[in-house]
Structure formats: C-alpha cells, structure tokens
Amino acid sequence: MHTVDVSGLKIAYRRQGRGEPLLLLHGGFSDSREWRAQLEGLSDDFDVIAVDCLGCGQSDDPPRGFALRDYADCLAGFLTALGMDRAHVGGLSFGSMYALVLYRFQPQRPRSLILAGAYAGWAGSLPPAEVALRVQWVNDVLDWPVAEWGPAFLATVYRDQTPTTVLQEAMGILNDLRPSGFRPVTEAFFDADLRDVLPRIVVPTLLIYGERDERSPRHVAEELHAQIRGSRLLVVPDAGHGINTEAPEEFNAAVRQFLSGLAG
Numbered sequence: 001m002h003t004v005d006v007s008g009l010k011i012a013y014r015r016q017g018r019g020e021p022l023l024l025l026h027g028g029f030s031d032s033r034e035w036r037a038q039l040e041g042l043s044d045d046f047d048v049i050a051v052d053c054l055g056c057g058q059s060d061d062p063p064r065g066f067a068l069r070d071y072a073d074c075l076a077g078f079l080t081a082l083g084m085d086r087a088h089v090g091g092l093s094f095g096s097m098y099a100l101v102l103y104r105f106q107p108q109r110p111r112s113l114i115l116a117g118a119y120a121g122w123a124g125s126l127p128p129a130e131v132a133l134r135v136q137w138v139n140d141v142l143d144w145p146v147a148e149w150g151p152a153f154l155a156t157v158y159r160d161q162t163p164t165t166v167l168q169e170a171m172g173i174l175n176d177l178r179p180s181g182f183r184p185v186t187e188a189f190f191d192a193d194l195r196d197v198l199p200r201i202v203v204p205t206l207l208i209y210g211e212r213d214e215r216s217p218r219h220v221a222e223e224l225h226a227q228i229r230g231s232r233l234l235v236v237p238d239a240g241h242g243i244n245t246e247a248p249e250e251f252n253a254a255v256r257q258f259l260s261g262l263a264g
Helices: 032-041 068-081 094-105 128-141 146-157 164-175 179-189 218-227 248-260
Strands: 002-006 009-016 020-025 046-051 087-092 110-116 205-210 232-236
Touching: 002 068, 009 032, 009 068, 020 032, 020 068, 020 094, 020 248, 032 046, 032 164, 032 248, 068 094, 068 179, 087 094, 094 110, 094 179, 110 248, 128 146, 128 179, 146 164, 205 218, 205 248, 218 232, 232 248
Parallel strands: 020 046, 020 087, 087 110, 110 205, 205 232
Antiparallel strands: 002 009, 009 046
C-alpha cells in the first residue's frame, strides 16, 4: 500500500505497472483489494492505480458534511498528488457513481471512462421504491455484524457459479468494513441522481455489464448507453454484478482493447 496526503486527508492506494494511468474506483462495502486481478492483469501495459475511497480500506474517513463536490475535488487532488493531470478512470457499481461525480465537477480529469455494473446514481437509474428499499437496507445493515448480512449481500453481487476463493476474498473485505467511515459516503452518494452528467460526457466511454447482473440490470445498461454519446456497451455472458472478479479475463481484455484503441 501507498498513501498520499490530500488537503489533510490520508488516501491509500495500490499501484502496479507502467504506462498510461488507469485509476480504478471500487464498489460499495469494499476497498482497493477487489481490483487485484486488474492490478496483476493490466499492469504490463498500464499504470494501474486502485484507490481506497474515503471511509474505506486504509484511507481516512470523510469529514463531517462532505458533499459530492468535495469527493470529486479530493479525487482530483489525489491525481495531482501523484503528479498527473488526467487519467483513464474506471469504476465498479458505487465506483461508477464516483467516476460520474468526478466528471460532473472535474470534467477535465478523466481521459476516458470505464463504467462497470454502473448506475447514474441509484436515484438516476432505479425506481423510487427500489431506491428507498436499498437506502433503508444500507442504513440498517451498517448497524449489524457483517456475518448476519454479508453472505446474502454477496449472493446478489456474484452469480452462483462464482469460485469459492472469490467469495472468500470478498467476505474478507466486507469484514474490514468501517461502518462509521462508510456511512457518510452512503449519505452523500446513494440517493444521488447523476443523469444530468450522462449527455455531457464527451470522453470515450466503455460500459461493461454482466448478463446476470441483479443489482444493475440490463435496462440500466441500455439507458446509460443511450444517454452517453458514442459509448460502447459490452455485456459479458453469464456474469453477475462483480464482473471484474467473476470474469477477470473478459473484463481485462475489454479494458485493454478499449484503451489500446485510444492510444495516440
């Protein structure tokens, strides 16, 4: 792990490889460890940087009252601290929301976007009743031991044929969740509507979804694809929501092909 200071906040990250920078933003209830297959599989061609978002992993908790713009500015400050103006930015699930928030407030920073299992915010992609259920569920489970809800949650993230080693690693990450740190993140992000960002995106964008994704189903993918001009949509057969760990070979190949096509 590496750390940098951004306006008094410690940001932890993993970094591997050389080449054009690829910044990866993890999903909810997770941290940078979920990008292990990308750190290992893409570092031959890219400078892969997987960050622990505020409130997660080894990064500091967000300050009280941190708003979406503050999260975007912090991520932009992180890139500056690493000596880079721009990067390819990828996000999974919650991380896709973070990538869109970065684009909303710091549109000059992403060179391209890779959005996996993505939403335009829950409120921007799901019916209001579903949003209310999810927000209430999050508020509840953050007060419960992970052992009581973790396995059922992971069953909605991964398809039933997912290797045991992947599930064990995901459960290990869940067990390190800091509810006090992640709760402010959920309050800022999980009822956000980011649909306004989509038609403003002018950088190359790749959308990657699993065919069996229960949390961000096909109609969400189609809506983002329709609203982001020139975007590419890839649906990976028989994969679920945790596509980067369920189908790492397909995910990495898609990212490599997409980014290689932007070279020069």
